[in-house]
Amino acid sequence: MSVHKEVKRITTNTIQEMKQKCEKIAMLTSYDYSMATIVDEGGVDVILVGDSASNVMAGHETTLPITLDQMIYHAQSVVRAVKRALVVVDLPFGSYQGNSKEALNSAIRIMKESGAHAVKLEGGLEIRESIERIITAGIPVMGHLGLTPQSIYKFGTYTVRAKEEAEAEKLKQDIMVLQDAGCFSVVLEKIPAILAKEATDSIKIPTIGIGAGPHCDGQVLVINDMIGLTKGFKPRFLRQYLNLFDQINGAVQSYVQDVKRGDFPNEKEQY
Ligand code: KIV
Secondary structure, eight states: OOSSSOOOOOOOOHHHHHHHHHHHEEEEEOOOOOHHHHHHTTSSSEEEEETTHHTTTTTOOOTOOOOOHHHHHHHHHHHHOOOOEEEEEEEOOTSOOOOOOHHHHHHHHHHHHHHEEEOOOOOGGGHHHHHHHHTTTTEEEEEESSOOOGGGGHOOOOOOOOOSSHHHHHHHHHHHHHHHHHHHHEESSSOEEEEEHHHHHHHOOOEEEEESSSSSSEEEOOOOOOOTTTTTTOOTTOOOOOOOOHHHHHHHHHHHHHHTTTOOOOOOOOO
16 A cells, blocks of 8 residues: 555646636746745645746746747746646747647647646637647647737736727637637736626636636736745735745845854854
């Protein structure tokens, strides 16, 4: 008999059943082994290897520069750590918009080289063919509507999307397109709470909100924002659970002081 406790893995089916049972879905991003270990053990249902890695890990202003190879590297590190959560990986900008064949090849690379469980793509009707092709190959797809950061130069700002009727209508049509195309779930980013509720109630697949109010079937935050590592980033939708920037900064200052005054290492910290 095995002494190891079996961990029941979260699958795309589990996520869909959670909506039926009105059980909220908790999702967070992770980009590396150490953080993914903590996040998985903390009990999140879905870990997103987001292209926000471009911002919080690499220091870019937007998500556009991160490459498919870099996303695969982050995904590999996360997958090695995760025992329970469903791991979803963003297809980066430029790896799927060109045509559906390219989209499929990019998704296959992510699945084959990282061992992740699903991919996420930004957009609605305009990428329907790509989504269908990826799903036909047996790869689960999470959609992403509302503020889609890969289109930041089209939007011009990171402010709330779909406040106007026309854009709200387009989002309501797009979410049906994503459901019909076979997506197992959809992220709704920075849209009015009332629109997120309408969209959530209109479909059978779960919605995961970020800045989209309380009516979504689940919530997602960027882990670095949620634990206060990203200094000065405090949008209204963000609940910051720790202030790690200040805590780590304090620890570094103490270490520098200890080294400078010859207090570290002491006699117990040597061989
Ligand atoms: O890249 C990311 O972290 C995301 C979330 C904000 C949903 O797409």
